[in-house]
Amino acid sequence: MQDTGFVGQETPDTTVEPLFCGQLELSEPTCMMHHMRPIERVAFEGTLTGRRFYGCPVQQSEGVNCGVTEWVDKPWHPILQNFLSRLWDMYHEQNCGRVVDKQKYEKHLTKLKTENDKLCIEYTKLVQDVSKMFDWQDSRVGHMDNQKAVEEEEFEKKKKEVEESARLEVQMEKLKLAKEQRCILQSQADIIKNTRKAKKEVEQERDLLKIEKAKLEHVVNELLSDGHASKEKLEKIKAILDS
Numbered sequence: 001m002q003d004t005g006f007v008g009q010e011t012p013d014t015t016v017e018p019l020f021c022g023q024l025e026l027s028e029p030t031c032m033m034h035h036m037r038p039i040e041r042v043a044f045e046g047t048l049t050g051r052r053f054y055g056c057p058v059q060q061s062e063g064v065n066c067g068v069t070e071w072v073d074k075p076w077h078p079i080l081q082n083f084l085s086r087l088w089d090m091y092h093e094q095n096c097g098r099v100v101d102k103q104k105y106e107k108h109l110t111k112l113k114t115e116n117d118k119l120c121i122e123y124t125k126l127v128q129d130v131s132k133m134f135d136w137q138d139s140r141v142g143h144m145d146n147q148k149a150v151e152e153e154e155f156e157k158k159k160k161e162v163e164e165s166a167r168l169e170v171q172m173e174k175l176k177l178a179k180e181q182r183c184i185l186q187s188q189a190d191i192i193k194n195t196r197k198a199k200k201e202v203e204q205e206r207d208l209l210k211i212e213k214a215k216l217e218h219v220v221n222e223l224l225s226d227g228h229a230s231k232e233k234l235e236k237i238k239a240i241l242d243s
Contacts, residue, residue: 010067011055015044020052020072031056031066038069046088047081 020040031038038054051073056066076084 011041012043012045012048012068014041014055017042017052031058031069033066034058040072047076047084049084049088051076 020042034056036057039057041053041055043049043051043053051071053071053073054069056069058066075081
């Protein structure tokens with residue numbers, strides 16, 4: 001706000017000053033709008049900073065500004081006004097930077113909060129998933145134990161069945177071998193018996209042949225002695241008999 005020094009200009013921002021405060025007891029000057037005795041104030045805005053004035057005691061609202069009733073201090077020296085202007089520019093610049101930083105901080109804080117909420121949701125979901133996984137593993141372990149017990153029982157049952165089947169097969173094989181051995185022994189006995197019988201028959205035939213040979217030799221000798229038939233033929237027959 002420029003320091004015009006005129007009465008009636010908009011009321012600037014103020015600050016608390018214990019040595020200059022309270023309401024005037026004099027009836028003049030008064031607020032042109034409310035016609036009430038003014039109060040003592042100290043400006044705290046722009047080049048007006050530090051200047052005392054009288055202002056309306058009514059609280060400013062809805063854009064209504066009664067303005068300065070009367071200035072107590074004269075306008076500051078231009079050099080001081082420039083200095084105050086520069087100070088306020090620096091203040092606004094820093095304040096603007098703080099606002100920007102605050103906005104960035106709030107934006108970053110909002111982002112962090114969003115990410116944190118997202119992480120919390122993911123963490124909660126992860127905890128639930130892990131809990132479900134452990135529950136599933138526990139149920140599966142119990143199921144596997146039951147299944148293992150059933151499998152072991154079935155294995156023992158099958159083992160007994162296989163052992164019984166193997167025992168029966170061994171007995172059957174033993175019976176079969178015993179039967180085969182009896183058959184072999186019987187066959188051997190039959191072969192020996194048949195062999196002896198055949199040998200006996202051969203011996204009997206041989207004896208018969210010897211008798212017949214002897215008879216034939218006797219006949220040939222008689223024929224030779226009697227001079228019958230050809231001598232050469234008889235010699236051949238005798239040679240055959242001798243062989």
